[in-house]
Amino acid sequence: MKYEILKSLKDSFVLLALAFFSAIVFAGAEKPKYEIKFASVAPEGSTWTKVMRQLDSEVREATEGEVGFKIYAGGVQGDEPDVIRKMRFGQLHSAGFTGTGLGEILPEIRVLELPFLFQTKDEVDYITETLNDRFDAAFREKGYVLLGWTEVGFVYLFTNKPVRSQAEMQGVKIWTWQGDPLAKTLFEEMGVNPLPLSVTEVLTGLQTGMLDAVYCAPYAMVGLQWFTRVKYMLNLPLTNATGAVLMTRKLFDQIPPEKQKILLEICRKRLRELTELTRKDNRDAIEEMIKSGITLSARPEQDELERFQQVGTRVEQRLIGQLYPEELLHEVKQALQSYRSDHTGAPPISPRPRGDIGGGTE
Numbered sequence: 001m002k003y004e005i006l007k008s009l010k011d012s013f014v015l016l017a018l019a020f021f022s023a024i025v026f027a028g029a030e031k032p033k034y035e036i037k038f039a040s041v042a043p044e045g046s047t048w049t050k051v052m053r054q055l056d057s058e059v060r061e062a063t064e065g066e067v068g069f070k071i072y073a074g075g076v077q078g079d080e081p082d083v084i085r086k087m088r089f090g091q092l093h094s095a096g097f098t099g100t101g102l103g104e105i106l107p108e109i110r111v112l113e114l115p116f117l118f119q120t121k122d123e124v125d126y127i128t129e130t131l132n133d134r135f136d137a138a139f140r141e142k143g144y145v146l147l148g149w150t151e152v153g154f155v156y157l158f159t160n161k162p163v164r165s166q167a168e169m170q171g172v173k174i175w176t177w178q179g180d181p182l183a184k185t186l187f188e189e190m191g192v193n194p195l196p197l198s199v200t201e202v203l204t205g206l207q208t209g210m211l212d213a214v215y216c217a218p219y220a221m222v223g224l225q226w227f228t229r230v231k232y233m234l235n236l237p238l239t240n241a242t243g244a245v246l247m248t249r250k251l252f253d254q255i256p257p258e259k260q261k262i263l264l265e266i267c268r269k270r271l272r273e274l275t276e277l278t279r280k281d282n283r284d285a286i287e288e289m290i291k292s293g294i295t296l297s298a299r300p301e302q303d304e305l306e307r308f309q310q311v312g313t314r315v316e317q318r319l320i321g322q323l324y325p326e327e328l329l330h331e332v333k334q335a336l337q338s339y340r341s342d343h344t345g346a347p348p349i350s351p352r353p354r355g356d357i358g359g360g361t362e
Contacts, residue, residue: 032060032068034255036247038094039077039086047277048096049073055270062266063259069094079198080104087248088143094247098152100180102244106138108324111332112242115186116312118336121279124151124240126339127332144246147264148271152217152241153282157234158226159213164234164300166190166307174213175202183215185318186238189311202226217241218285219278227289235299236308245271 042048052071060068077083077092080101086092095101102109112131118124128149136146163169169192176183176194187194197205205211206229214226215238221227245267252260290296300308320326 030065031070032063033066034068034251034259036067036069036093036251037072037091038069038096039072039083039092040096041075041079042073042096044073047281048274051270051274051277055266058266058270059263062262067255067259067263087246090248090250092248093251094147094245096150096245097243099182099242100177102242102246103182103323105142105144105246106135107322108138108328109135109242110182110319111324111328113182113239114312114316114319114329115182115239116237116309117332118237118240121240122343123336123339124242127335128242130335131332139246140249143249145249145252145264147245147247147267149275150243150245150271151275151278152220152243153278154237155215155217155239155241156237157213157215158221158230158294159232159234160230161212162232162295162297163213164297165304166311172213173209173211174215175205175211176215181322182315182319185315186311189314189318199224203229206230217282218289219281221289222285227292227294230294232295232297233286233289234297236305 040048040052042052052069056069056071072092077086077095080095080097081104083092083095083097084101084104087095097105099110099113112124112128118127132146132149139146157163157174159172159174161168161172163172169190172192174187174192174194176187176196178196178198184194184196195205195211197211202211202214203224203226206214206226212230214221214230216224216226218233221230252263255263286296299305316329320329
């Protein structure tokens with residue numbers, strides 16, 4: 001039974017790490033007046049395609065067929081840099097992006113993915129909502145409209161030997177997403193030299209021994225089959241991987257205002273539902289990986305948690321001016337401090353990051 005569940009998870013997974021979050025497949029409908037050409041790496045049958053197909057149908061119905069999507073699923077339009085280039089040239093109008101892709105357009109968005117920043121999903125939601133208008137306006141200045149947020153989820157470390165401390169990280173051959181300055185900086189601060197590869201090269205790297213560790217969201221581990229080549233999962237989220245669906249402002253501005261409003265309302269509602277489903281998929285994936293033989297390493301001791309938090313602080317400081325301005329980082333920290341004081345009475349920045357293992361919003 002557990003293998004059938006794993007197969008189901010695999011069949012429904014978005015083939016991008018850290019991606020992994022939104023797509024549409026639509027066929028057989030009359031071409032709408034305002035056709036939105038949408039690209040995604042998500043395969044048919046995934047949670048994302050099911051939700052987004054409903055979104056497309058709802059948009060068409062609510063706009064009397066005037067607005068709809070033409071979908072290019074399964075990565076047929078290329079990876080995120082390819083898609084961004086095609087959107088700039090008008091060959092595509094919309095896409096689902098990971099934080100890495102979003103950061104190519106708006107680097108400051110990566111502040112949402114700083115390591116050891118969030119303790120719970122409620123905090124993620126609060127900060128995203130707090131900064132929504134800022135990022136929406138910033139994307140519009142770049143020529144894009146934010147249709148809604150999605151996420152990959154909390155990202156964990158998976159290894160072939162137990163790792164509970166930075167000292168035990170030494171000598172680990174860990175993958176990092178090629179061209180990602182945030183991940184590169186994180187592992188450098190841990191004293192590790194990561195091996196940059198594309199997502200498609202990781203499984204081969206694990207199979208050949210070139211790699212013996214990866215960082216990934218649980219659902220992605222199952223879908224990409226990386227979990228079959230590792231033995232341990234560290235019970236400590238490194239970061240929360242975000243994502244969003246963007247649309248070119250050029251096409252959006254051609255749509256009548258009343259239909260723009262409909263499009264935004266439906267997208268934000270359905271993408272929020274998608275986020276909740278993704279969180280459930282991640283929890284289910286953790287349970288199934290444990291049943292399949294993955295060992296969940298004990299959470300690091302308090303002093304080691306404080307060292308991890310110090311790593312996060314150093315990463316934050318190094319990336320000021322490279323990805324985001326100092327005032328934005330300060331705004332995020334102040335908002336978190338206020339939220340934690342109001343909801344838990346916790347200190348401004350707790351040295352004990354938590355995650356969604358077994359719960360999601362603990």
